[in-house]
Amino acid sequence: MSIWEYANPKKFIATTTPVLPWVMWAAAVTLVVGLVWGFFFTPDDYRQGSTVKIFYLHVPAAMMAINIWVMMLVTSLIWLIRRHHVSALAAKAAGPIGIVMTLIALFTGAVWGQPIWGTWWVWDPRLTSFLILFLFYLGYMALWTAIEDDDTAADLTSVLCIVGSVFAVLSRYAVNFWNQGLHQGASLSLDAEENVADVFWYPALVCIAGFILLFVALVILRTHTEIRLRRARALETRMRA
Amino acid sequence: MIALLKRDLALAVRAGGGFGLGLAFFLIVIVLVPFGVGPQAELLTRIAPGILWVAALLAALLSLDRIFALDHEDGSLPLLATSPLPLEAVALVKGVAHWITTGLPLTLAAPALGFLLNLQPSAYGFLLITLLVGTPALSMIGTFGAALTVGLRRGGLLLSLLVLPLYIPTLIFGAEAVRRGADGFSATNALVLQGGITLGVFAFLPFATAAALRVNLR
Numbered sequence: 001m002s003i004w005e006y007a008n009p010k011k012f013i014a015t016t017t018p019v020l021p022w023v024m025w026a027a028a029v030t031l032v033v034g035l036v037w038g039f040f041f042t043p044d045d046y047r048q049g050s051t052v053k054i055f056y057l058h059v060p061a062a063m064m065a066i067n068i069w070v071m072m073l074v075t076s077l078i079w080l081i082r083r084h085h086v087s088a089l090a091a092k093a094a095g096p097i098g099i100v101m102t103l104i105a106l107f108t109g110a111v112w113g114q115p116i117w118g119t120w121w122v123w124d125p126r127l128t129s130f131l132i133l134f135l136f137y138l139g140y141m142a143l144w145t146a147i148e149d150d151d152t153a154a155d156l157t158s159v160l161c162i163v164g165s166v167f168a169v170l171s172r173y174a175v176n177f178w179n180q181g182l183h184q185g186a187s188l189s190l191d192a193e194e195n196v197a198d199v200f201w202y203p204a205l206v207c208i209a210g211f212i213l214l215f216v217a218l219v220i221l222r223t224h225t226e227i228r229l230r231r232a233r234a235l236e237t238r239m240r241a
Numbered sequence: 242m243i244a245l246l247k248r249d250l251a252l253a254v255r256a257g258g259g260f261g262l263g264l265a266f267f268l269i270v271i272v273l274v275p276f277g278v279g280p281q282a283e284l285l286t287r288i289a290p291g292i293l294w295v296a297a298l299l300a301a302l303l304s305l306d307r308i309f310a311l312d313h314e315d316g317s318l319p320l321l322a323t324s325p326l327p328l329e330a331v332a333l334v335k336g337v338a339h340w341i342t343t344g345l346p347l348t349l350a351a352p353a354l355g356f357l358l359n360l361q362p363s364a365y366g367f368l369l370i371t372l373l374v375g376t377p378a379l380s381m382i383g384t385f386g387a388a389l390t391v392g393l394r395r396g397g398l399l400l401s402l403l404v405l406p407l408y409i410p411t412l413i414f415g416a417e418a419v420r421r422g423a424d425g426f427s428a429t430n431a432l433v434l435q436g437g438i439t440l441g442v443f444a445f446l447p448f449a450t451a452a453a454l455r456v457n458l459r
Contacts, residue, residue, distance in 0.1 A: 132406060132409055135402075135405070135406040136406050138402065139402045139403045139406060142399055142402050142403070143389065143390075143399065143403060146390075146393055146396070146399050147392070147393065152392070152456055152457065152459065155452075155453075155456040156389050156453055156456055156457070159389070159449055159452055159453050159456075160389060160403065162449070163385065163407070163446070163449050164406070164407070166445075167406070167407045167409075167410065170410040170438065171406075171409045171410050171413075174409065174410040174413040174414060174434075175409075175413065177413065177414070177417065177430075177431070177434070178413045178417055
């Protein structure tokens with residue numbers, strides 16, 4: 001078994017269709033457990049009150065927003081190097097999910113920032129880089145929709161994704177240089193001595209797992225849709241000819 | 242390469258439009274700013290470095306879609322692609338030609354427009370240097386964007402959406418260096434980082450540009 005076998009869309013659909021409901025249910029269960037646990041069964045923070053609980057949405061969404069871009073970068077590279085069609089479609093399928101995750105992170109951040117920092121938005125490095133990431137997602141998806149030929153679109157968006165990744169990282173550090181921030185440092189590093197207290201940490205882990213599963217389910221579903229869309233279009237052209 | 246550069250420069254100058262248009266746009270944006278924010282001299286002094294940089298960036302953006310579009314329409318782009326010159330070199334020359342026709346005039350005009358915004362006297366040198374260092378990067382990034390959208394009929398708006406996020410690091414370091422220099426702090430860090438971006442962009446983006454062109458010419 002290797003990923004190259006799944007360059008065949010038929011094989012990809014045949015393998016992932018039975019798996020899909022399991023991933024979906026797993027995502028639903030983990031998300032419900034994680035969020036209910038986080039919202040109702042953790043103590044309020046002694047300074048932030050119950051506002052702190054938005055963290056169970058904010059952190060996983062923000063993590064996914066970044067990691068989905070990385071996933072798109074990897075799938076783009078696989079497409080460019082080995083012409084793996086399903087890989088290109090998976091990158092396309094992941095784009096809008098990434099946009100939504102970025103928006104969730106920005107929105108929940110604003111809702112949290114209003115009572116805690118007293119403002120919806122500040123030009124803090126982390127917030128700003130997220131806004132920039134959002135712009136990158138927008139440009140990427142706009143290029144996908146603008147080009148009619150599928151393979152050309154896949155090639156060009158892959159090149160853009162690679163160049164964009166370099167510039168996204170550059171922007172991240174440029175923004176650091178430009179302004180010092182209000183946002184706290186990373187709160188879930190593996191190598192940090194002091195992290196979030198365990199009571200908050202375990203439900204957060206469950207939520208992160210839930211978001212990952214949700215993403216996997218959505219990507220498989222959307223990739224199926226893309227494959228079928230392409231088939232439908234091929235059939236249409238054949239019927240017209 | 243030199244012949245191609247000369248050809249591009251001659252086309253840009255003779256076809257009118259591109260050459261003067263960017264400069265005129267730069268002037269107009271700078272004139273509009275005081276109407277928007279009010280004529281207080283201190284306020285203008287404070288925002289001048291950033292406004293000059295943003296305006297220069299937008300002016301550079303204006304002529305990007307012409308880099309490959311004209312060649313694509315009249316069919317000289319496939320000829321360039323099949324010529325003995327590697328496509329990477331063509332991309333590089335196109336970027337340099339764009340810089341000479343837009344980035345360089347913008348750089349030279351910027352100090353004059355600085356007067357309009359009441360720029361601090363200490364900032365003029367920094368403005369000139371950062372624009373000189375930064376605008377080549379804008380041209381090269383723009384050439385990459387133009388190569389991505391060359392096959393599209395209405396790529397102009399998409400081009401700005403693709404290119405503007407890529408301009409952010411250059412803008413940050415450029416405007417920051419002018420601001421720090423004007424306030425008497427050391428601008429070396431920002432300048433060096435900006436120079437690094439420019440060099441990196443010229444080293445790597447011609448390859449990405451050529452790749453995008455090859456896809457579009459397929």
